Amino acid sequence: MNNLVKTLSIVLSGCSGFLEDSEFENSYPIETVKCTHQYSQGEATVAVEVEDNYAWKDIEFRIHQEENMWTTNLWDPESNVWHTHMQIINLSCLDEYHYDFYYIEKESE
Helix, strand or coil: CHHHHHHHHHHHHHHHHHHHCCHHHHCCCEEEEEEEEEEECCEEEEEEEEECCCCCCEEEEEEEECCEEEEEECEEEECCEEEEEEEEECCCCCCCCEEEEEEECCCCC
């Protein structure tokens, strides 16, 4: 039993350094989407944030559920963070929904 505990301790301690130094820790862009029903079940509040070091021309966000789709552009970045808030009628955060980001590059000069 003691050998098993020692082996697991070594394996787990060896993994922790790998995870901390992983390239995935600082991967960009970091996309965050939060869907809540702050005011009523018939109206969803969707908060969207994208953190990225790249200077995009624009970032478009699309969210869809069944046959409905809503689209908006994120606001220009402040400290590399793009964001937007949406109030959407007929979107249920409790049911399955999908979203996509579209990153538009600046035209080369």
